[in-house]
Amino acid sequence: MKKHDQDFMKRQNRLTVFQIIKNEQPISRAAIAKQTGMSPTTVSRIVAELTDEGYVHETEEQVSAGRGRKSSLIRLLDTAVISIGVELDRDRANIGFIDIQGNVLCSESFSRPPNEEASTTVARIGSTIEDLIATGGIDRKRIVGIGVGLPGIIEVQEGIVKFSVQLGWKNIRLADLLQDVTGFQAVVDNELKVKALAEQLKGSAYGSNRTVLLGFGNGVGSALILEGEIYRGVTNSAGEIGHTTVDPEGMMCDCGKAGCLQTYINIPSLLSEASKIKPVRTIEELFAERRAGTHWACYLIDRALAYMAITVNNVVSMYNPDSVILSGEILDKFPEVHEEIVNLCSRYVWEPLQGSFSIVRSKLHEEGVMIGSGMVAQDRYFQLN
Template identity: 40%
Template sequence: MQVLLEKHDQEFIRKKNRMLAFNSIQHHHPISRTDIAKLSGMSAATVGRVVADLIELGLVKETDQISGGVGRKATMLDLDLESIMTVGIEVDRNLTKAALVDLSGRIIAEKQQVVDQNGKQLDVLIDLIVHMVTEMAAEQGIPLSKFVGAGVGLPGIVDPDQGMVVFSAQLGWRNISFVKMLEAKLNMPVVLDNDLKVKALGESSFHSLDGIPAESITALVSIGSGLGTALIMDQKIYRGSRNIAGEIGHSIIDPNGKLCECGKRGCLQTYITDLALLQEANQIREVRSLQELFQYMEQGEPWARSIIDRACSYIAITINNVVCAYNPNHIILTGKFIEDHPEMFEAVKLKLQEFVGEHFSGSFEMFRSKLGERSVMIGAAKLVLQQQIDYGLVHK
């Protein structure tokens, strides 16, 4: 048993080191092995081993460039952009999007298609995804053999290990073997996860380009038709025992509060979501959309301002709960409430002074989404890349 544990620990550390080295190359290329060691804290011998792994996996290559520093000259390392690529896919209630993504996280091509998803149209959806991917690859002149896999993000409870959509209220699916169905027609490995989790992975990867250490904890908080969070620790998704970590929208803040769709009373999301705000507004007058509610606020209607101000308070409470529970270095605030109304980001920041305890003040930085509507596709592609680094899913 001890030998098995030691082997497991060694493999875990090796995978983590490979990811650290790859992140260093991805964000600072071209770069020498010596500089990777300095950035990552790994020994020169460890860097040598993991770089050799990354070269074998087709992710990294040695360049003709030589470092110009003092002392012994060193061969530089860069991403092997011509070697492999990934596919990022987002499936939502009324829209399906797909993108071809290179090793640097750059989208080479993307397509989207409006389609009404439901269980009866599953075969149609699979065929649509296959058509979108193959058409983009043909248009770009990229052979499908270059793609190491496709990542898919969609709303609902997902079992990534089994490739199953356990339940998705938005799509009307239950116990769907989505990965098996898509792999059969796409002819490449497919990984599947909840859309919010892969969105967090995409956002955290992008923000790391601005100097956020890869080893930090990033929490994404999304407010829109639902309320959810996702955690990225050491550039990996934190899932919990059943991949449902982050369902903070169903944390109870008032046992005598509003009835939630989950059947409980007083869930946090019953105070923040689009539907909750519209239900409250319609007690005053007919309001058909969140945009219309904001228009009433801009026109000086006190009741509209009160509803939105209260929502900002509950968002600040949500952030405080996330900070207290996980103590993240960074929080990314996203969702239609924030993305469609950028001024709300500043309003929430002001509310933090009221709801975040003094001992947590200054312990984290908060950002808006930088990838916007592309974040799920980029995060899904990143998930494929992590599988490549962890398990070597190479197609050559």
């Protein structure tokens, strides 16, 4: 076997052992060897390396109540590895430090103009990271990288934002910009794909074999999880359901096409339609009008909820998932609409599929993209090391 093949196998074995410890801790060396098929000697060598590097530690814990026998079990040190998770949206950036278990150690947000240039946003991210390191007591030596989730088409391997309607960015080498400013390696991905990953590992999709996550906010999108893996498509653009055409004579979308699905659902379109009747600056104001019984506001939101239910029907008809996760700013800010969408699904979902899947809310809410981005950065680090 060539040396580079041997090195690759060693890295893969190391990553496999690490992931098993992470997901099933506390766990014995023997159990790891049984699951992986590796020899006890190989497992012991990898565990020793991880221990020396400060990633794991060994404890003696009770495993048999009958005889009081104790066994040597392996656990992760939660803060052995810390990553930075960043969510970028049309008008906001959320930045947090994430430990190995996906817990948010500290976080900060700032608002951004929708037309802000990438270099300006990156500089502000860098400044916020430095502030959080100082105020949050973060050990810089433990930071392994930055993960960013944002709406749009992303070339993941190179960290290039090919096209993001919401941010107004095109062909931006975001990973390189971030590394230049912060000194940390960066990985960039689509926001819903990283959120779906987080939901798979510690949220609503835990234990699911086939889940669709839908995001309703400043845009409309989806992500499909198959057997624990994100389905990406050829160009990592699988799931851009917001740009499917529902009416070729419909409203103009930011992407330049007419009648995209998201023009009936997303926040900018709702506010634009509402402002033709009354100046409405925020989605909160629009929902307040609905609660007051204002006819046009009720119409706009009821129509948006109907299209959300139609979106559920479309994805379950295409993918036949066992669960659908509803997420995004609209669901986070107005959790009461979840039940309305579920009720509308009884009208819009194809009858043979009724009852074949569950509809659940995101468990991670506003932190989902930030957590998922941080976890992607950790995965990239361990694959490379």
